[in-house]
Amino acid sequence: MPPVTPGNAQRWTDALRREAALFEPLASGARIGVVAEAIVAGAARASTMLVWQREREGMRAGFERYDGFESAPVDLLIALDEAGVAGIERAIDGDFVRSLRSLVRGGHALFFARRPRAELEESGYEDLLDGIGFAYLGACR
Amino acid sequence: MNAGEAKLPDLFKPGRIAGHDTANRIKYGACCVSNYNERDGRISARELARTRVIAATGCGIITNQGAYPDPRGEGKAYFRQVALHDDRFLPEFETIAGFIRERGAIGIQQILHAGRYGGIDLGYCIQPSVVPQTLPHFRPPREITKEQIRETIRDHAEAAKRAIRAGFHGTEVTSFMGYLLANFNSKFTNRRTDEFGGSLENRGRFMRELIDAIKQATPEHPLVIRLNAAELMDPWGGNTEDECFELMQQAAGCGVDMISVTVGWQEAPESSIGRDIPPGYWNRLAARAKQLLPEVPIAFGVRLPDPVMANECIARGEFDFWEVCRPLLADPELVIKAREDRLHEVRRCIGSLNCLSRVFRDLPYTCTMNPALGHEVEPEYHVRPAAVKKKIMVVGAGPAGMEFAITAAKRGHAVTVFEKSDGIGGNLLGFAARDLARPDDLMSVVRHYEVMAKKLAVEMKFGIEVNPKFMRSQLHQYDAAVLAVGARINRAALRDIDGHERLLDAFAVAQGKAAVGRRVVVIGGGKIGLTLAESLKKGGHEVTIVEASKRIAGDVMPTFKWRHTTWIEELGIPVLTSARVRKVDEEGATVADDKGKETVVPADSVVAAAPRIADQALFHEFEWMVDELHGCGDALVPRGLDAAIREGYRLGCRL
Numbered sequence: 001m002p003p004v005t006p007g008n009a010q011r012w013t014d015a016l017r018r019e020a021a022l023f024e025p026l027a028s029g030a031r032i033g034v035v036a037e038a039i040v041a042g043a044a045r046a047s048t049m050l051v052w053q054r055e056r057e058g059m060r061a062g063f064e065r066y067d068g069f070e071s072a073p074v075d076l077l078i079a080l081d082e083a084g085v086a087g088i089e090r091a092i093d094g095d096f097v098r099s100l101r102s103l104v105r106g107g108h109a110l111f112f113a114r115r116p117r118a119e120l121e122e123s124g125y126e127d128l129l130d131g132i133g134f135a136y137l138g139a140c141r
Numbered sequence: 142m143n144a145g146e147a148k149l150p151d152l153f154k155p156g157r158i159a160g161h162d163t164a165n166r167i168k169y170g171a172c173c174v175s176n177y178n179e180r181d182g183r184i185s186a187r188e189l190a191r192t193r194v195i196a197a198t199g200c201g202i203i204t205n206q207g208a209y210p211d212p213r214g215e216g217k218a219y220f221r222q223v224a225l226h227d228d229r230f231l232p233e234f235e236t237i238a239g240f241i242r243e244r245g246a247i248g249i250q251q252i253l254h255a256g257r258y259g260g261i262d263l264g265y266c267i268q269p270s271v272v273p274q275t276l277p278h279f280r281p282p283r284e285i286t287k288e289q290i291r292e293t294i295r296d297h298a299e300a301a302k303r304a305i306r307a308g309f310h311g312t313e314v315t316s317f318m319g320y321l322l323a324n325f326n327s328k329f330t331n332r333r334t335d336e337f338g339g340s341l342e343n344r345g346r347f348m349r350e351l352i353d354a355i356k357q358a359t360p361e362h363p364l365v366i367r368l369n370a371a372e373l374m375d376p377w378g379g380n381t382e383d384e385c386f387e388l389m390q391q392a393a394g395c396g397v398d399m400i401s402v403t404v405g406w407q408e409a410p411e412s413s414i415g416r417d418i419p420p421g422y423w424n425r426l427a428a429r430a431k432q433l434l435p436e437v438p439i440a441f442g443v444r445l446p447d448p449v450m451a452n453e454c455i456a457r458g459e460f461d462f463w464e465v466c467r468p469l470l471a472d473p474e475l476v477i478k479a480r481e482d483r484l485h486e487v488r489r490c491i492g493s494l495n496c497l498s499r500v501f502r503d504l505p506y507t508c509t510m511n512p513a514l515g516h517e518v519e520p521e522y523h524v525r526p527a528a529v530k531k532k533i534m535v536v537g538a539g540p541a542g543m544e545f546a547i548t549a550a551k552r553g554h555a556v557t558v559f560e561k562s563d564g565i566g567g568n569l570l571g572f573a574a575r576d577l578a579r580p581d582d583l584m585s586v587v588r589h590y591e592v593m594a595k596k597l598a599v600e601m602k603f604g605i606e607v608n609p610k611f612m613r614s615q616l617h618q619y620d621a622a623v624l625a626v627g628a629r630i631n632r633a634a635l636r637d638i639d640g641h642e643r644l645l646d647a648f649a650v651a652q653g654k655a656a657v658g659r660r661v662v663v664i665g666g667g668k669i670g671l672t673l674a675e676s677l678k679k680g681g682h683e684v685t686i687v688e689a690s691k692r693i694a695g696d697v698m699p700t701f702k703w704r705h706t707t708w709i710e711e712l713g714i715p716v717l718t719s720a721r722v723r724k725v726d727e728e729g730a731t732v733a734d735d736k737g738k739e740t741v742v743p744a745d746s747v748v749a750a751a752p753r754i755a756d757q758a759l760f761h762e763f764e765w766m767v768d769e770l771h772g773c774g775d776a777l778v779p780r781g782l783d784a785a786i787r788e789g790y791r792l793g794c795r796l
Contacts, residue, residue, distance in 0.1 A: 037377065070271050077273065081376060098710075105707050107410030110275055110377050116264070117277035129277070130692060133703060 008092065012061030015096050016052055019059075022097060022131050025124035026054040033074035034088075035066055037081040037110070049074075069112055075120060077112040084108035101133045144482035152452040153480060156201055156462060158438055159363035159398035161247050161310055163201030163462075166455055167476055168440045170401070171204040171251040171313070172466030173497060174219045176505040177515060182209070182217070182224025184233030187505075190518035196240035198469050199476035202440075202462065203246045204313055204365075205237055207253025210300035211293060215267045216321065218255030220503035225252065225300040231307050238308030249365055250304035251313040252297055256321025257282065257330055258407065268324045269347075270332040275408045278501070290337065293321070294351050298358040311363030311398070314351060316388075319374075319406040322348055326388050327372055327406075329379035341384055345391040352395040363398040365440070370402045370426035373409035382426075386433055393437045401440040401464055402427045414467075416492030416578040417704060418444045428459040440464040446490050448479045470496060471510040485592050491582040494700040495783055502699070509783045510586070512544075512790035524794060527552040531620040533796065534559060534767075536607045536759065539567020541774025541785035542625030543590035548793025550597035557600040557619075559607045562652075565590050568627050568775075569782060571651030572669070575676035577708055578701075586782070609762045621769035621796060624759050625789065628779035631754035635664070640725035647673050647750035658745020659683060662730040664722050665751025666693030668781065671705045673750055678712045685742050686716045687732050689751075693718065696781070722747065753779035771796065 016023060034050040049066035051074065052059055069077055080088060084103045091099035103109040113120065120129070146153040156163040177187040195203060208225035209216035217224070224230055234250065241248035260266040260280045267285040274281065285293070301312040316322035324330040325347035331338050337346050348366075355364050368389050372379045380388070389400055404423045405413035412418055427441035442464035445451055451463035468475050471490040478487050488510045496506040508514040516522035530553045535542045538560035546556045564570070566587040573583030594601055605611065630648065635641050647669050649655035659682055663674045666688030678684045686693065686709070693709070693716055694702040709716060717732055717740075724731035729744035755776050763770055773792045774785035 069273055079377070102710060105410075105703075105710070107376055110408075110410070112273035112275055113277035114273055114281075115277075116281060120277055127691075133706060 009061045009063060011092050012050065012052070013059065015092050016059035016061060019097050022128055023052075023054060023059045025127050026059075027123040028054055028056055030054040030123050030125070031074040033064075033066070033072050033077045035072075035077060035079055036085055037079045049077075069114070072114065075113075075115050075123065075125070077114060079110045079112065081108050097131060101131070104133045143480045145478075145480040145484070148482060149448060149452040149479060151455040152448055152463060156438070158202065158247060158365075159311065161363060163247050164245055165199075165201040165476075166462050167200040167451075168202040168401075168442075168462045168464045169195060169198060169200040169204055169246075169469060170440075170442055170464040170466040171206045171253075171315075172470075173500055173506065174206045174222050174253075175515065176219055176221040176500055176503065178221045178223050180221060182222065182226075183230060184223050184237070187515065187518045188223070189233060189236055191515060192237045193240050194473050194517050195469075196237075196244045196246065198473050199244075199480065200246060200465070200469075202249060203241045203244075204249045204251050205234075205241075205309070207251040207315060208234075208300065208304075209259070210252050210254055210296040212296075214260065214262050216254030216256070216259045216293075216296075217261050218253070218258045218320070219500060220261060221505070222253070222261075225250070225303050226296060228303065231303060234304065234307035234309070242308060247311070247363075248309040249311050249313050249363070250301075250307070250309040251315060252300045252304070253315055254293065254297065254321040256324040257319050259321070268321070268330050269338060270330060272330045272332065287335070287337075290347060294347075294354045297351055298354040301355045301362075301364075302358045305359050305362050309362075311365065312355060312359065313365035313367065313401070314355065315367040315401075316348065316369060317367045317403040319372075319408060322351065323369060323372070323406065326369075327374065327379045328384075329372070329374045329377055341387055342391075345388050348388065349391060349395050352392060352397055356396055364396075365399040365401055366392050366397045367401040367403050368392060369404065369406070370430060371404050371423075373405045373411050373413065376410070379406070386429065389430055389434060393434045397437070399438040399440055399462070400430060400434065402430045402443070402460070404443045414444050414492070415494060415700065415704070416576075416582050419579075420444055420447055421450055424450075424454055424459060427454070428457075431458060431460055438462060442466070446492075448475070448484065467492075467496065470506075470508045470514055473511070486589075486596070488589055489582065489585040491586065492579065493698055493783070495698060498699045507783075509786060512787040522791070522794060524548060524551050527554055527796070530554055531769075531796065532618070533557070533621045533623060534615065534619040535623045535625060537567060537625035537627060537774075537776070538562075538565045538590075538601065538603075539625060539627050539774065539785065540569055540586060540590070540782055541627070541776070541789040542567070542623065543594065544786045544789030545623050545625060545773055545793045546599045546789075547590065547593045547597055548790050549796055550599050552793070554796070555600075556597075557602060558594070559602050559605045561604065561606045563603045565594065565601070567625075568648055568651075571648065571653070572672050575651060575672050577672075577675050577679070578704065583782075607759070609766075612763055612766050616766060619767060621771065622763060622767045623792065623796075624757075624763070624770070624772045624776050625774050625785075626756045626759065626776045628753040628775035629756050630749045631752045632749070634752050634754070635749055638722050638725060639731075643725045644747055644749045647748050650677075650748050657682065657748060660729065660744045660746070661685070662687060662722070662732075662742050662744040662747045664747065664749045666690075666716060666718070667696040667751055668694070668705075669753070670748075670750030671697070671709065673748065674714055675705070675708050675712060678714050684714050685730075685744070686714060687720050687722050687730065687742075688716060688718045689721055691719055698783075717742075755779055769796070
């Protein structure tokens with residue numbers, strides 16, 4: 001159950017590079033995974049994960065095997081429900097950050113932090129977390 | 142019977158919990174920890190002074206804030222949370238239990254192992270399974286072993302025994318918000334395959350063993366359990382409402398003496414207690430619990446700040462005890478005022494969540510509406526008769542000026558407030574009415590000042606512009622003057638804009654003194670600009686926000702930032718960040734981005750909502766006209782409601 005259609009790596013790379021300002025502060029090697037919620041909920045273990053990786057020349061997208069969030073080699077894992085998957089696929093050639101932000105707010109996307117906040121901030125995630133609305137979540141609201 | 146008791150007979154009728162009579166049906170809830178204590182878990186003098194006030198609130202049951210039970214600190218969630226894992230902590234707990242007993246209330250000590258949100262000093266947390274945090278400020282998880290489960294249950298039982306030895310009548314464990322008990326109960330965080338995971342029966346095993354251990358350790362004493370009726374995590378694999386209620390049945394089957402029904406997890410994507418949730422929104426969950434478990438006392442108070450509504454719910458049999466905390470932070474005399482039929486004098490909780498915003502930044506909690514909260518130990522915050530009674534003039538009837546006026550009047554000063562408009566409220570008035578969350582909450586601040594000014598005989602003089610000429614006519618009539626004239630838009634800082642004379646003032650627009658066209662550009666994405674832009678958009682205008690910094694909502698309370706950003710997106714208001722208005726003409730606003738690229742945003746009106754500047758001219762002009770000259774609120778530094786009330790109060794206590 002891939003989060004987005006495999007084979008779209010180049011389109012995702014293009015999408016990420018359109019948002020260069022948001023991803024620019026990330027340290028080289030920073031990695032964000034995207035998976036379908038059903039996998040996170042335990043319905044399926046092994047699957048495919050879309051990975052957004054910061055490389056020296058900019059962001060690059062690819063697909064990797066996903067074996068559960070305990071071992072996912074990413075800093076942040078974004079889990080999308082069905083509406084989330086559809087929403088982000090629709091936005092791949094448009095404003096996907098805005099779309100992702102709206103999915104977070106609508107409860108269609110959940111983030112799992114694989115590293116503590118201080119480490120994420122050291123790796124340049126502050127603008128990104130803020131940009132997608134992640135920083136505003138939390139506390140009993 | 143007091144007049145208020147006659148009006149709210151079900152709220153003030155006696156209750157009973159596990160053989161203990163309660164004076165009424167009001168339970169002071171342990172809504173969140175105060176962060177007033179020592180880093181090692183010892184209770185501070187500051188906390189003791191605060192709990193003396195809590196004990197005097199008039200509640201029939203008083204729950205003392207959650208103490209973590211384990212010496213390792215895995216259960217410790219908050220920076221200055223109290224501990225109950227050793228006898229050395231007992232003396233202060235004894236003092237608190239004594240305060241509660243002195244007032245004739247039933248004292249309950251909450252034991253709070255934070256599980257997924259714990260381990261603040263350790264760099265890790267424990268939970269049933271390794272489910273990474275969805276909120277990065279919490280620590281990475283470790284899976285709790287069976288041996289650690291047994292040890293943790295023993296820690297809880299020992300802590301419960303200690304609480305009883307300290308003099309509390311009973312204890313409470315909490316499955317609220319995603320703490321350890323909730324982590325076991327929920328399939329979101331419990332993915333174990335042993336006898337503590339899997340089926341609902343297995344997931345509830347930790348809870349049942351915990352209840353059993355505490356009951357065995359303190360058999361004669363009430364045990365309350367806080368349980369979610371809705372986690373709001375079900376879209377992410379958490380428990381459904383039905384499962385939550387099945388867990389309640391399990392707890393009842395183990396003999397708990399009261400169930401406190403709660404709603405939501407920290408990580409839930411939807412809000413549960415903020416100002417945008419209508420009071421009474423979650424009452425149906427309490428009613429369902431009561432229907433399911435008619436023999437078990439049910440306590441409830443999630444987003445239920447109104448004693449009248451609580452009385453009606455109890456009368457209808459929806460729950461047995463009104464569990465209340467935040468409204469009592471805002472006004473510790475709420476219950477007393479309700480009893481004496483003085484509800485119109487209550488300072489309402491306005492749901493700004495200042496308290497939680499601070500706790501999650503490891504700061505002691507404070508309250509926008511109650512500037513004395515957390516400072517009870519300091520005489521400087523007490524309202525005591527003034528040694529010298531003075532005649533004081535206050536300039537400005539906004540929150541800072543009015544807070545000062547009523548505080549000073551309580552101390553015996555003769556206070557006259559001069560206000561250029563025709564009513565109380567100042568700049569708050571225009572923005573309260575435009576608040577998308579719940580205007581009535583912010584308007585309650587204005588109404589409170591109107592009631593208290595009348596009660597305390599504060600003389601109000603409206604329609605008077607206080608200037609040097611007026612001041613000369615008042616020479617030697619006042620001993621002191623307090624300038625609480627607020628802030629204004631700094632037009633001088635906008636003079637570089639070509640056509641700046643066309644700019645409208647955000648305060649004038651908010652108060653309806655300046656009209657805007659259909660298409661509006663708002664300069665400034667802080668709380669003033671955002672509130673104005675949102676209400677204009679809702680009123681049918683096309684609005685664009687231009688903000689000089691990288692992000693909007695920089696001056697907004699952390700727990701409200703996401704609301705504004707959500708509203709802005711939902712309303713479809715374009716936001717240009719890192720941008721400045723260069724020119725305003727009949728076409729609209731010419732906006733330059735951080736690289737200097739210019740775009741024309743068509744607009745009929747351009748409104749300046751930033752930057753603000755303190756209105757300080759009168760400080761210089763009045764210096765030689767009155768014995769004492771003081772200032773407070775935005776007239777010193779532009780900030781907002783919280784600072785205005787705090788400073789007005791502080792000055793009122795001091796003068």
